Amino acid sequence: MGFNTPVSAIFLAVNLLFFAFVTSSSAQSVPTPSPSPTCSINNLQVKGLCAKFLLPGLLNITVTVPPTSPCCSLISGLANIEAAACLCTSLKLPPPITLNINATAPVNSVLRGCGKNSPPNFTCVV
Ligand SMILES: *[C@@H]1O[C@H](CO)[C@@H](O)[C@H](O)[C@H]1NC(C)=O
Ligand SMILES: *[C@@H]1O[C@H](CO)[C@@H](O)[C@H](O)[C@H]1NC(C)=O
Ligand SMILES: *[C@@H]1O[C@H](CO)[C@@H](O)[C@H](O)[C@H]1NC(C)=O
Numbered sequence: 001m002g003f004n005t006p007v008s009a010i011f012l013a014v015n016l017l018f019f020a021f022v023t024s025s026s027a028q029s030v031p032t033p034s035p036s037p038t039c040s041i042n043n044l045q046v047k048g049l050c051a052k053f054l055l056p057g058l059l060n061i062t063v064t065v066p067p068t069s070p071c072c073s074l075i076s077g078l079a080n081i082e083a084a085a086c087l088c089t090s091l092k093l094p095p096p097i098t099l100n101i102n103a104t105a106p107v108n109s110v111l112r113g114c115g116k117n118s119p120p121n122f123t124c125v126v
Contacts, residue, residue: 037119039086041074046090049074050110054091057106065113072114081119084111088124101126 039046050071056063065071075083087107093099103126108118 037079037081037085039082039089041078041086043086043089045074046071046086050087050090053110053113054087054103054106057109058091058101058103062109065110067113067115069114071110075114075116080111080117081122083114083116084108084119084122084124087111088126091124091126093126099126 049069053063053065053069053071075086078086084107087110088103091103091107103124104122107124108122111118
């Protein structure tokens with residue numbers, strides 16, 4: 001069994017390299033240039049109440065959101081930037097699926113319809 005030690009050592013070394021690689025590459029692939037606002041309300045609720053106003057916008061169909069709609073009530077208490085994040089997140093598919101669709105315009109139109117302003121430099125790509 002003098003053979004056992006080198007094999008385990010190699011196994012361990014390979015594992016360490018692998019994890020070092022995974023750790024460093026994932027650290028590099030998550031650039032966070034600005035603190036991205038997060039949504040403190042339930043994503044499924046946003047989806048449920050706001051999707052019908054957001055989805056047509058993705059197809060370039062303009063839908064006016066009634067300010068009294070449940071979608072607007074849901075986001076009414078949020079800061080503009082958080083409301084925008086909630087609406088944007090509600091359009092995202094579970095990772096790793098990304099469609100690379102620019103959803104900035106529909107999110108802005110729902111914000112405007114609900115009497116909110118679009119945050120400066122806001123973009124939403126889903
Ligand atoms: C969306 O509709 C507007 C106005 O109808 C039009 O000017 C624009 O080119 C359309 N955009 C796309 C991506 O179809
Ligand atoms: C997405 O669309 C918005 C407005 O429709 C535009 O200002 C922005 O530059 C677009 N972003 C990308 C990444 O195409
Ligand atoms: C918006 O983007 C412009 C150009 O990239 C930048 O100069 C400006 O500081 C940004 N504004 C905010 C509020 O982030």
